[in-house]
Amino acid sequence: xxxxxxxxxxxxxxxxxxxxxxxxxxxxxxxxxxxxxxxxxxxxxxxxxxxxxxxxxxxxxxxxxxxxxxxxxxxxxxxxxxxxxxxxxxxxxxxxxxxxxxxxxxxxxx
Amino acid sequence: xxxxxxxxxxxxxxxxxxxxxxxxxxxxxxxxxxxxxxxxxxxxxxxxxxxxxxxxxxxxxxxxxxxxxxxxxxxxxxxxxxxxxxxxxxxxxxxxxxxxxxxxxxxxxxxxxx
Numbered sequence: 001x002x003x004x005x006x007x008x009x010x011x012x013x014x015x016x017x018x019x020x021x022x023x024x025x026x027x028x029x030x031x032x033x034x035x036x037x038x039x040x041x042x043x044x045x046x047x048x049x050x051x052x053x054x055x056x057x058x059x060x061x062x063x064x065x066x067x068x069x070x071x072x073x074x075x076x077x078x079x080x081x082x083x084x085x086x087x088x089x090x091x092x093x094x095x096x097x098x099x100x101x102x103x104x105x106x107x108x109x110x
Numbered sequence: 111x112x113x114x115x116x117x118x119x120x121x122x123x124x125x126x127x128x129x130x131x132x133x134x135x136x137x138x139x140x141x142x143x144x145x146x147x148x149x150x151x152x153x154x155x156x157x158x159x160x161x162x163x164x165x166x167x168x169x170x171x172x173x174x175x176x177x178x179x180x181x182x183x184x185x186x187x188x189x190x191x192x193x194x195x196x197x198x199x200x201x202x203x204x205x206x207x208x209x210x211x212x213x214x215x216x217x218x219x220x221x222x223x224x
Contacts, residue, residue, distance in 0.1 A: 042203075042215035043213075097158060097166050
């Protein structure tokens with residue numbers, strides 16, 4: 001069973017625009033992580049935000065976490081064609097189980 | 111840079127045959143995960159090891175799937191017998207400290223059951 005749900009399922013934008021993806025989850029978490037997956041490859045960790053944090057930045061990435069709404073968002077600024085990939089949120093439940101959502105497919109058009 | 115190694119990268123097997131996947135995590139990582147990913151979906155956790163012990167295998171179809179990590183290092187996932195619905199990407203990941211730290215993924219094994 002999947003803990004997180006990403007929204008939208010698919011997003012298509014032009015190079016240079018910002019991309020925002022959302023993740024909602026069901027139960028209390030210790031942390032939330034975002035991963036990227038290029039077609040047919042393994043997942044790559046992007047950023048981890050702990051339950052006591054509200055916002056975190058890494059380069060062109062900005063992640064927010066609202067534990068009262070059980071939701072998180074990933075913002076990619078000034079997108080590039082190389083950002084085209086699937087993006088997944090993952091939540092860490094008790095016992096350190098890492099559970100992924102269904103993902104958002106981002107397409108950045110040159 | 112340390113990587114999670116998986117083999118084979120691709121595997122085609124006939125229905126009812128046995129198939130095995132191998133994973134070598136990053137050295138020093140106590141936590142090892144096996145995920146199954148169907149095309150267009152998110153990874154589904156099959157089994158999680160802490161050292162050599164299974165800490166979560168609630169989603170593992172135990173009638174046909176088995177996993178082991180005998181010395182707490184590399185791991186093998188086996189399917190016997192394979193079914194058509196097992197066609198998927200099988201991903202291995204490791205982490206220094208369970209879900210509180212980032213997980214590093216291998217490139218996966220693409221399984222096709224014919």
